[in-house]
Amino acid sequence: MTALDDVQVKDGVDQETVDAVKSLSGTYKHGWNTEIEMEFAPKGLTEEIVRLISEKNDEPEWMLEWRLDAYRRWVKLEEPTWAMVDYPEIDFQDQYYYARPKSMAEKPKSLDEVDPKLLETYNKLGIPLKEQAILAGVEPAPEDRKVAVDAVFDSVSVGTTFKAELAKAGVIFCSISEAIKDHPELVKKYLGSVIPASDNYYATLNAAVFSDGSFVYIPKGVRCPMELSTYFRINAENTGQFERTLIIADEGAYVSYLEGCTAPQRDTAQLHAACVELVLLDDAEIKYSTVQNWFPGDEEGKGGIYNFVTKRADCRGARSKVMWTQVETGSAVTWKYPSCILRGDDSQGEFYSIAIANNYQQADTGTKMVHLGKNTKSRIVSKGISAGKAQNTYRGLVSMHPKAKNSRNYTQCDSLLIGDTCGAHTVPYIEVKNNSSRVEHEATTSKVDDDQLFYCRSRGMDEEEAVALVVNGFCKEVLQALPMEFAMEAQQLVAISLEGSVG
Amino acid sequence: MMAADPKTQATEARIAALTLPEGNGWLAKARQDALGRLQATGLPSRRDEYWRYTKPAKLVQPEPALSVPAAGEDPFAGVDAHVITIEDGVITLPGAIEGLEIATLANAATADIHWARDLYGALEAAGSGPVARPMAMLNTAFATDGLLIHVTGAVDRPVHLRTTGASDPILHHVVKVERGATLTLLESGNIGARSNIATEVELADGAGFHHLRVQGPEPALHVNTHIFARLGAEATFRSFTLAAHGELTRNEAVIELTGDDATATIGGAAFGAGNFHHDDTVFITHDAVNCESRQVFKKVLRDGATGVFQGKILVKEGAQKTDGYQISQSLLLDEDAQFLAKPELEIYADDVACSHGSTTGAIDETALFYLRSRGVPKRRAVDMLVLSFLAEAVEEIADEDLREHVTELLADWLARG
Numbered sequence: 001m002t003a004l005d006d007v008q009v010k011d012g013v014d015q016e017t018v019d020a021v022k023s024l025s026g027t028y029k030h031g032w033n034t035e036i037e038m039e040f041a042p043k044g045l046t047e048e049i050v051r052l053i054s055e056k057n058d059e060p061e062w063m064l065e066w067r068l069d070a071y072r073r074w075v076k077l078e079e080p081t082w083a084m085v086d087y088p089e090i091d092f093q094d095q096y097y098y099a100r101p102k103s104m105a106e107k108p109k110s111l112d113e114v115d116p117k118l119l120e121t122y123n124k125l126g127i128p129l130k131e132q133a134i135l136a137g138v139e140p141a142p143e144d145r146k147v148a149v150d151a152v153f154d155s156v157s158v159g160t161t162f163k164a165e166l167a168k169a170g171v172i173f174c175s176i177s178e179a180i181k182d183h184p185e186l187v188k189k190y191l192g193s194v195i196p197a198s199d200n201y202y203a204t205l206n207a208a209v210f211s212d213g214s215f216v217y218i219p220k221g222v223r224c225p226m227e228l229s230t231y232f233r234i235n236a237e238n239t240g241q242f243e244r245t246l247i248i249a250d251e252g253a254y255v256s257y258l259e260g261c262t263a264p265q266r267d268t269a270q271l272h273a274a275c276v277e278l279v280l281l282d283d284a285e286i287k288y289s290t291v292q293n294w295f296p297g298d299e300e301g302k303g304g305i306y307n308f309v310t311k312r313a314d315c316r317g318a319r320s321k322v323m324w325t326q327v328e329t330g331s332a333v334t335w336k337y338p339s340c341i342l343r344g345d346d347s348q349g350e351f352y353s354i355a356i357a358n359n360y361q362q363a364d365t366g367t368k369m370v371h372l373g374k375n376t377k378s379r380i381v382s383k384g385i386s387a388g389k390a391q392n393t394y395r396g397l398v399s400m401h402p403k404a405k406n407s408r409n410y411t412q413c414d415s416l417l418i419g420d421t422c423g424a425h426t427v428p429y430i431e432v433k434n435n436s437s438r439v440e441h442e443a444t445t446s447k448v449d450d451d452q453l454f455y456c457r458s459r460g461m462d463e464e465e466a467v468a469l470v471v472n473g474f475c476k477e478v479l480q481a482l483p484m485e486f487a488m489e490a491q492q493l494v495a496i497s498l499e500g501s502v503g
Numbered sequence: 504m505m506a507a508d509p510k511t512q513a514t515e516a517r518i519a520a521l522t523l524p525e526g527n528g529w530l531a532k533a534r535q536d537a538l539g540r541l542q543a544t545g546l547p548s549r550r551d552e553y554w555r556y557t558k559p560a561k562l563v564q565p566e567p568a569l570s571v572p573a574a575g576e577d578p579f580a581g582v583d584a585h586v587i588t589i590e591d592g593v594i595t596l597p598g599a600i601e602g603l604e605i606a607t608l609a610n611a612a613t614a615d616i617h618w619a620r621d622l623y624g625a626l627e628a629a630g631s632g633p634v635a636r637p638m639a640m641l642n643t644a645f646a647t648d649g650l651l652i653h654v655t656g657a658v659d660r661p662v663h664l665r666t667t668g669a670s671d672p673i674l675h676h677v678v679k680v681e682r683g684a685t686l687t688l689l690e691s692g693n694i695g696a697r698s699n700i701a702t703e704v705e706l707a708d709g710a711g712f713h714h715l716r717v718q719g720p721e722p723a724l725h726v727n728t729h730i731f732a733r734l735g736a737e738a739t740f741r742s743f744t745l746a747a748h749g750e751l752t753r754n755e756a757v758i759e760l761t762g763d764d765a766t767a768t769i770g771g772a773a774f775g776a777g778n779f780h781h782d783d784t785v786f787i788t789h790d791a792v793n794c795e796s797r798q799v800f801k802k803v804l805r806d807g808a809t810g811v812f813q814g815k816i817l818v819k820e821g822a823q824k825t826d827g828y829q830i831s832q833s834l835l836l837d838e839d840a841q842f843l844a845k846p847e848l849e850i851y852a853d854d855v856a857c858s859h860g861s862t863t864g865a866i867d868e869t870a871l872f873y874l875r876s877r878g879v880p881k882r883r884a885v886d887m888l889v890l891s892f893l894a895e896a897v898e899e900i901a902d903e904d905l906r907e908h909v910t911e912l913l914a915d916w917l918a919r920g
Binding site: 082402415417418419420421422423424425426427428429430431432433434435436437438439440441442443444445446447 | 552820821843846860
């Protein structure tokens, strides 16, 4: 990433922001496609397909039973309609539920054996599957900063880096398909314990057909020696990606986990329905950061990913702490509410979110903070930005149960509208059932401040740069909550996502 | 034929217990239309999103669940006003008042009161989108009576509508305020053990309507009200409700700003204990440029009482320069009280300033300690803090005399417990 030579940086203007705006072309950067021979399961969803997925993953009987149970439930469920999103009916029979590169038929024993085409794909995405590099985007890398990556390509995990080094610390980091085989006791104990297979339409679908995903176990008292990350890439056409992530932080453990996602530019919409379960025992802490950059559809609203995701953290232990940070710039439709069940006394949940919707994108996203334990705390900071013809909704729940004495919540939801053909909406639910808790909710909706824009323009910035700068300022509180690599990427994404929204 | 679902059954049972008033002409047609809409929608049930925090069963069931309350005292005693009484369904109108024409719904069945023809049920029907309001549909169809108030000029004093009685009344009032005219309407009374009251208010350009309502302080009431208002350019709408006790109250306000530079303010102060359940549901639509709306609701809840606030600001495309403000706050005086809120914004215009806030918590211990340390007994200190908390909402009453009157009333009620 370099600044274009002809850009003169004016006083008071952040060089990085100018770089971000100038160096990127404005169209979706990750819209290319990897030409690779794929193997598909037949189109459509039947019990046979569920059996096939289980078989491909070489799963034990109990896992298959769990999937079949979910499938039988799912066929009886109806798709939810309460979100403020509008999309053509999804034909669940016109999708592939399993697609893997042919070269992955035999699981590579090490990264050296992985198909070079796949390695090249991740290189191009800035996620080198090598054990010396960290996420691209920040140079130079500090010597001691390492990020372990689990790379998921369509339905399969193609490789996980730093496994050996992590194992030394007792950390298990692998694909969930491996975990089912190698650590069945952990998977059996925790899978579906946060998001039951019966939770909701998409979670039930996911339980039936999830093909891969990441598994993390941090043992008692261990601070994970490096950041962990999963990179999801949807490549094949008409293929849904259904991954499942399970992270268990045992007593006193700590981990920071990053998640990124992209997909090629295609004319038809594609489905992504993931589940992420976090389990936190006493004194554990998980930071979960997402930069969601699925293909958002083109300027006419053609194509894009339908992103229906269930993410939930269960703070089972006392004094456990979870922090969700998300930057949602991609997807044609987003339906996503990373939540915290604050069950343990003194546990804490935080949710920081930036959701940007441009062109015809629709985002309905937010969080649930369910306070069950005493002295629990939660904080919600949500920044929604709408431009073009997009609709952006914050939907959230703060629930203080009668037994959650002395608990606190603070919520701030701000929305920014750029242009007069988009929409910004706020739908919070606040349920307070005891009086020693305190709940505060604030929300504002406004447009990009004219004075700030004028100031930037008078300094010689063009309108798009000025808007990007003001919007980055608007998002600052959330960007600061991200790990450094992601903060950089997110800042750029904010600028790119808004290109074409002014003038 | 398949057995009807529970919702249809409940709706049919309620309808069967009522009689569609006889008549013909526009009123009969408006009633038939509303009945059709009601049958298509069905009466509310707990599963409806808009009733998630208030169980509608007692408002919906064919017979009222409570026995008749005492008439209660007149909260506006001492306020100089033209008084209209509705006692057990019998309307008594005052003599001629300058700037005002008053008729009843019963008159409309025989005389063609043309201005009301275009309004009766029309604002209610418009207010049923995007959220259906079946209790108001029921009201339009089966209203036993109501007032038709036409304001054509400046009215010298407030009009006080005092409704008392022993029945299960369904009343439907229509108010039309002509260009430049203004009316202050006071409302009070224990309107039967259960009541369903709908008021439609049309404000022409530059018109003003000030509404002040007192509900309570008798404990055993089931109240369901709707106010539908449509504002022309530069019109002013103000509504404030003081509520105390009452077992179940659901007050809905549906306000549409259709002319530029209009202003709507709606507020409420409520307190109660025990099985008190108080629900304010507000929907304000901005459909014109440079309008302002304010929602200010405060509740004090004790001993298992429940407060509900559902407030929405919808800013339509093109409604630029909108200033929308909404605040809902609750003070929970003990562990069992609860507050459930859903403050919503839905915005399709960019040059707007909209905000909402909602807070819930216990009484400020520091303030309480301060008062106690000054020798104020605890009970009295709590009352003082409650009064000052609710007074911030009472501030929304524009008329100084009425504001003072309500503050005194509130202090008196609190002192009586």
